[in-house]
Amino acid sequence: MATQAVPAEFEPFDDRTPIYQQIADRIRHAVLVGDLPEGAQVMSTTQYATTHRINPATAAKAMSTLVDDGLLHKRRGLGMFVSEGARELLRQQRRATFWEDTFGPAIAEARALGITTDQLIEHLKEQP
């Protein structure tokens, strides 16, 4: 089981949404794309606090959200780890909302720009 800590992310947060949500979203994304494999250790709340100059409770709030979602689990004295099956769980959740949340707006934008369905299909087929 991999227990290596992920490298700290230095990207600053934006100020539109609560930071705990942004931390949770970043961890979800890292799990989804495989940057944080199952069993990997997540950066600690202390590391988040000192890296980003945020309150450690903010990072802890993000972690507990992810624990509630079944994506992370705590190992006493060691820290937070990505749970088995976390990636598949996220994939299923994201697939369920992909058409409406991600693809829908892209189609609407294409319509507004006068891009035809055929052009969209052609573009998709050209993707590697």
Place this chain on the structure above:
Amino acid sequence: MNAPLSVEVDAVTHRFRGVEALSDVSLTVRPGTITGLVGRNGAGKTTLLSLIAALRPVQTGTVRVGGRDVWEDPSVTSRVCLVRDRGGILEDQRIHQTLRVQRALRPHWDEEYAVELLERFGVPLRKKPEQLSRGQRSILGAVVGLASRAELTLLDEVYLGMDAVARRLFYDELMADYVAHPRTIVLSSHLLDEVEDLMEDVVVLDRGRVVAAGDAAAVREQHSSGDRLASLTDVLVHVSTGRTPS
């Protein structure tokens, strides 16, 4: 270091020559949190902090720190450190002397850390505080606040005159030292954009009254409209003028 201290303020009203600076203020600071105390000029922040630090006697109501009365109880006051514009610093003697006083006064004082910080911030220890620039003088105060490691640390606008780099370094140091040595920190500042992410809880004062208090993210969400999170500046604008962020 002993356990971080809570603060309980109950029904405190305070007058200066008949003018009410605080009106029926009740609030709780949870032990171990960084709590922001925000408000416009004249909102009563400094008065409130002076009462908590027992620099002034309470007129009406009660102030308790760690469940105990603070007034003239050195076992409590030595664990409460208030850093502000003035006070706690021997202006006309070398900085070494100020450090010596803290060493005698503060049970958890870390002199090595204080000296290391002052060197890192470029404040010469041989100088007298009165010879320092406004920014250096503020750094000295901030360093005393950090190195005291007091179970209740009250930082009242400690950044006056510090440049942007010094402030950034200070926030970094504050957070690093806070996670290494947990304690209760009450932070008052007008530089809301810079400090709003440091705090877990917030108390908003407006003209001597508590108008919002609790989890900082929750308070900001309560004052948000649309899909953008309100900043603490938005919250202050909202409570003092009734205007919501556009």
